[in-house]
Amino acid sequence: MPSSKRILLYIFTSQVLFYSAYYCVGSILFAIYSLDEFDGTIPFNFRQWIEFTDCCNFTKTETVNALSMVITYPIAGALTGAYLPERVWDYSITIAVIHIAMSFLVMLDIASNWSWWVCLGISLVLMIGCGEGVLALKRYRNKSRLVVPEPETEPRSYLYR
Template sequence: MISHINILFPQIVLQNLIICTLVFYTVLYLAYFICFIVLSLDSLDERGPFDFKTQPSWSNKKYLANLISLETTFLVSSILFVLVVEEWIWDYGCTVAVIHITVTSVVNMEFPVMAHWWMSIGIGLTAMISGGEILAYHLYKNNFIYPDLEDF
């Protein structure tokens, strides 16, 4: 029985990670498309959600679309991650953020070094983890597995 669980566990984690990644990018593109419409941008850039080179300015609509869509994605994804994985939101959130950083680097063929982009990733990830873990606790507090600290 235990060997069956050990084989099944990594598959479930990988399946949940794929689902969370797909949820993240679906929400990211939907949020970016909504920002495109609301902010009346000139052209829809399919690489827009991965743009870290746009100079930050509150009057730059392209920057606002990128920022708003990214932060909205982190918040909405945290709610959806709770429904998918129920707990360990911080782990899935951090892993999806690393995947996003990797994809962004590959799409732009350059590692992001812009401080404003890293700040938006950090703020969004913090909001995702905090909101997701609080929501998961309130929804599933009777199902949480608490570690036995006496073994440590």
């Protein structure tokens, strides 16, 4: 069991990886959609969000915000899975809870848009799945390195005597 300092270091590093990925994905999508102004509150902005009740009338900013969340969470899960030695699901949920709290603090409001919550939940499941998948691959790779192949013996034939 890791110490409290180690756990806090893992949480901090996972949070830095998460927001780094979020801003990278957000800036790439802002460039793709040719938006005029890059808003630094892109990870926290739940006010400019897709309303699923008004289908296919999304603004570019709403689309970029939604796509940023859906793309970032699996990427951050994979990065977290590559970094952490265990319990990616636990750290993923912690990252999401901290992100929700920071979103409420930055926007000074509580998200009442149900589509933001649904997108967050689906993205969190994707984050956990990608993170645990990378962690399982990492464990499998480490386990296969521990297997030492037996040296090949020379054939026992009457010709080699």
